Amino acid sequence: MARTILSSATKEVAIGFDQPFVMIGERINPTGRKLFSKELKEFNYWRVKKEALAQVEAGAQVLDVNVGVPLADEALIMSEVIPLIQGLTDVPLCIDSSVMDALESGLKAYKGRPLLNSTTAEEEVMERILPLVAKYDCAVVAISNDDTGISEDPDVRFEVAKRIVNRAADYGIKAEDVVVDPLVMPVGAVNSAGKDVFRLVHRLRTELGVNTTCGASNIAFGLPNRHAINNAFLPMLAGAGMTSAIVNPLHEGLVPAVRAADILTGNDAGCANWIKAYRPAPAEGESGRGRGGRGGRRGGGRRRG
Amino acid sequence: MARTILSSATKEVAIGFDQPFVMIGERINPTGRKLFSKELKEFNYWRVKKEALAQVEAGAQVLDVNVGVPLADEALIMSEVIPLIQGLTDVPLCIDSSVMDALESGLKAYKGRPLLNSTTAEEEVMERILPLVAKYDCAVVAISNDDTGISEDPDVRFEVAKRIVNRAADYGIKAEDVVVDPLVMPVGAVNSAGKDVFRLVHRLRTELGVNTTCGASNIAFGLPNRHAINNAFLPMLAGAGMTSAIVNPLHEGLVPAVRAADILTGNDAGCANWIKAYRPAPAEGESGRGRGGRGGRRGGGRRRG
Secondary structure: OOEEEEEOOOOEEEEEOOOOOEEEEEEEOOOOOHHHHHHHHOOOOHHHHHHHHHHHHHOOOEEEEOOOOOOOOHHHHHHHHHHHHHHHOOOOEEEEOOOHHHHHHHHHHOOOEOEEEEEOOOHHHHHHHHHHHHHHOOEEEEEOOEOOEOOOOHHHHHHHHHHHHHHHHHOOOOHHHEEEEOOOOOOOOOOOHHHHHHHHHHHHHHHHOOEEOOEHHHHHOOOOOHHHHHHHHHHHHHHHOOOEEEEOOOOOOHHHHHHHHHHHOOOOHHHHHHHHHHOOOOOOOOOOOOOOOOOOOOOOOOOOO | OOEEEEEOOOOEEEEEOOOOOEEEEEEEOOOOOHHHHHHHHOOOOHHHHHHHHHHHHHOOOEEEEOOOOOOOOHHHHHHHHHHHHHHHOOOOEEEEOOOHHHHHHHHHHOOOEOEEEEEOOOHHHHHHHHHHHHHHOOEEEEEOOEOOEOOOOHHHHHHHHHHHHHHHHHOOOOHHHEEEEOOOOOOOOOOOHHHHHHHHHHHHHHHHOOEEOOEHHHHHOOOOOHHHHHHHHHHHHHHHOOOEEEEOOOOOOHHHHHHHHHHHOOOOHHHHHHHHHHOOOOOOOOOOOOOOOOOOOOOOOOOOO
């Protein structure tokens, strides 16, 4: 049973078949955000801090950190924001870049065991990324495309994922440290996109024994009322066997949807996390012992430590 | 591929593996509602009408009709409300009673092909209900308990369901006209309740080839923030292969969750139903041709005719 162990200096999070679904917060990412990009270029990190705290407060168990801005010194920025975020929160991080130097400077600065985002099955990419994963003994996101691009055929994507897992093994990287992203197509363009990914996740879990993740919101690309699609998609992914996803935990309803899925897959023993997050606040004058002032807010509150 | 055809005088709804998930509105039911009970006893049906219209407006494709009030003449009430509801709306109905006479008077009054709710595998119940289903050529909900009660073991519940399907066949009732309710346990009491029902639905679909339904809200019994659990549970049920459920379509987020599941199971071709329900309203002054004034409300609107 695959268990991907991520950690910070003081906290461990396991991605696994018998674990609560891991939400990796996606908000530390300047893509398409003008102000955020400008601030990063000027080494101004207030928004990084704000997004980190808000996502952890909302329920993210891991934070993705992407500081990719064209023409900026991404390696330097990464080396600065990693310790900054680790000083603010104890959740493990996912170091996310398409720039080799930025990945390595992030790994150097990181305390604990991060998730590296990402490799594909492209030969050149695997040759650069996998030695890094081995050297720093971290976990890695493996995206199911190769030098020929992204296949619409989920069975081809399965084979591509298998190739990465096998190649990783050549570097001494265990399958449990490869978290496969099966790639989610927009269902507005590919009508079978939902079904395809559910079947693919099931195969990855049962045949390869690996954990899985995805950028879930791609499913709803181009459709109206996108959040409602995402909020249904995540429980369905969890039901199909997916074990983590890169999401925006600030979107209304998303965190409760994922936590409800944990109850329903049997991965929230005794519904303890659920009850902790959502039990009603005590009435005025009633004893609030052991609850904390905010833990009981309906629809909000914190999950763990 | 099982297809359960329900109809009113003018409209057909199919429950099926390749069909949009069918929401059976549960609100015409006085259980636990004092005023509603009192009104029914006095043959005052304004609330029946109100609940019928509101549920169809919200997106219910079928309405459950239960008028069970202790000491009231349920058969008479049923014979009156069925034509009343059929005069208001064209969705097919589910005639729901534990009283034999009420079921039969409902069937007599009904125009089209209703769903009869319900039989169990109790000998005495099957002997009364199944001849009625055969006589009126309708479909029937089959609840997976028998004379020994409700088993916590999903494999036992599967065998119980199989017994009903086989017995129905003796009366000439096709498997496609038996909609099995696998029974949902409260996950707060039985930690595996979600997983159990997903596996059971899968078996019922693949091994017995039958459609399925359930009273979904039972899953969250006793837990806080129940609606959020329901709204995650329904897409997961659809993902596991369930084809209908008895739900409250007025609960916030429930209808969009089910419709999103349709997209994701591939049962909303081209996302047509979704786009029809949720595309943004045209801006002021823009042409609203073919949209209607309200069809584009975000999170609301109507689905079909």
